[in-house]
Amino acid sequence: MTAIRQDAWSPDDDLILAEVTLRHIREGSTQLAAFEEVGERIGRTSAACGFRWNSCVRKRYEDAIQIAKQQRQKRNYLKKQTVVATPHVSSIAVFETDERGLRQEGGSIEEGLSVDAVIRFLRGWKTTYQDLTRQTKWYEKELKEKEEELYRLRDQNERLSKEVNSAQTDYRTVNDDYKTLIQIMDRARRLTVLTNDDEAKPRFKMDANGNLERIE
Template identity: 35%
Template sequence: MSSNRQDAWSQDEDVLLAEVVLRHIREGGTQLQAFDEVGKKLSRTSAACGFRWNSFVRKQYKSGIELAKKQRKHSKKHSALSKTLEGKPETPKAVSTEDAPEAFSMGSMIQYLQKAEEAVRNEERVRNENSQLTEQISQLQDKLQGAEEELREYEEKYTLLEEDHKSLLAIFEKARKMALLQGNEDKVKFQMDKNGNLQRLNK
């Protein structure tokens, strides 16, 4: 396989990257060593693994990183204590919850579950808000369509009224001219024919 793959990362690859980096943190190794190890397993470059970790995966494992750092600190203390006790007879002692590894702490488990529950609630809230916004957009689109149809009806009515107004003005102008032509007569009578035209009636 090629040693410099450039295809998209899968979820399984992200999980493997996280597991290896967290293990190196717990064991006191460096992230560069972790990127090299993952790169060899996935046939990707160390730089690509580092970029993927810093740009995306690390954000998903903030609590895991803190926990791994605490485990590393606890491991260093335990190692130092073991060196000071070398050569001395081991005395039995009662096992207490304080001596339990940090990874099995009930408090850390509860904190992790609370954060996961909060993330689920936030996701559900966002989905509900998105659904409500989608419904509002649909209603506004319906109202807009109705308003556009109403506007077209008003425009048609306005066009008809404007044509009627022009016709009346033409009739009045024609009547005025006929009246001027018959100015010498005592009375001039007009009638309107079926086409809307004025005709002078003979006496």
């Protein structure tokens, strides 16, 4: 049983997918057969290989696909010419040659259209769908957790903003009180200096004779 890989596609995986698919196109096989061969080689389901080819790799090999189709047409034409160029071959031999050619050209088609191949293809798609469903649920869970974390951070940010505004208001109040206290202390200091100066200076008055007399 082929192991189902969960890792991302590497450039080597894409190259193998392109080479095998182009070879099957060139040889007249089906893409489904190519996807099954690639899946066996790189450990992926044929459905995953088909999805990768149609969604990404095919766009890079449009010119190569056209060349492979031309080579297939040329290959079929040469086969027909070979049969026509040998009239001495008996009808039985011609029939056998045509039958072998049809087997080579249509064998992969018959295999691709067989019930077993369709079942394998659908099972591969089912596995891919289940993987995508699990990934979707995981992403939804992670998204929900991120939304809850975002809501918590917004609430915390709002609360911290209120605390900062409150702290700024308290700071302005304390700063105003500090300035008022400094002004009061400065005014008290000046009053103290003036009082001391008044006590230190002697006071005089003039008597009736015009003489100055010190007042104690």
